Amino acid sequence: MKRLLLLLFTMISLGASAQGYSSDKVAFINLLVRMYKNAPFEGVRAVSDYDNAYLISVLALEPAKYKDNESVINRVASVKAMAQASRFLNGSNITQDMIIHTTEKSDGTTDTEIIENIRENSVGYVKAMEQLTNFTRNDGKSVFIFATKLSNR
Numbered sequence: 001m002k003r004l005l006l007l008l009f010t011m012i013s014l015g016a017s018a019q020g021y022s023s024d025k026v027a028f029i030n031l032l033v034r035m036y037k038n039a040p041f042e043g044v045r046a047v048s049d050y051d052n053a054y055l056i057s058v059l060a061l062e063p064a065k066y067k068d069n070e071s072v073i074n075r076v077a078s079v080k081a082m083a084q085a086s087r088f089l090n091g092s093n094i095t096q097d098m099i100i101h102t103t104e105k106s107d108g109t110t111d112t113e114i115i116e117n118i119r120e121n122s123v124g125y126v127k128a129m130e131q132l133t134n135f136t137r138n139d140g141k142s143v144f145i146f147a148t149k150l151s152n153r
Contacts, residue, residue, distance in 0.1 A: 024049070029132050032056065032145050040137075044088040046150065053150040055088070057081035057129060060141040073142065074131070081146035082126045090124025 028049050035047075036058065044057050059080050066073040099115040129146040136142055 024051075025132075028054075029145075032147075033133060033135065036143065036145070044084050047147075054147045055085055055150050056132075057084045057146045058143065059084065060137065060143045063140070063142050074134075074144075077134070077142075077144040078129070078131065078146070081129050081131075081144065083122070085126040085129060085146075085148065086124040087120075087122050089126065090122060092120050092122035094121075095119045 031049070032047070042058050042060055044055060047054050047056050059077060061073055061077055061080075063073060066076065095118075097117040099117075101113040101115065103111050103113075105111065126148065129148045132145045132147050134142055134144045
């Protein structure tokens with residue numbers, strides 16, 4: 001009987017201290033999803049809950065481009081989210097060239113070809129962004145929401 005009570009007490013204490021998904025985090029994720037569905041946006045935003053400020057990075061990807069390979073689309077989303085956050089925090093340098101090539105035909109008409117080159121350079125690193133959630137929009141694109149903590153209040 002003692003062994004049974006000891007086993008029961010051990011199981012209860014381990015169950016009570018087991019790691020679970022914080023209800024505060026679930027409420028925060030639900031807030032972000034409602035905020036997105038109310039007014040869809042992509043990019044980086046600073047958002048705060050009662051205790052913390054977060055930098056969130058939201059992006060939408062077309063699953064068909066990744067051949068429905070979940071690990072690849074998750075990795076691409078992670079890299080793009082960190083790139084958005086890095087540009088936001090560290091800035092970027094954008095250069096643009098435009099080449100207009102015109103050729104004259106024998107009948108007197110011209111063909112014009114416009115080539116535009118846009119280059120973006122950004123230096124910086126975002127240490128860690130946690131994927132909070134992803135879901136599918138009505139148009140079939142997958143929306144990913146990543147976050148990193150900015151500060152404690």
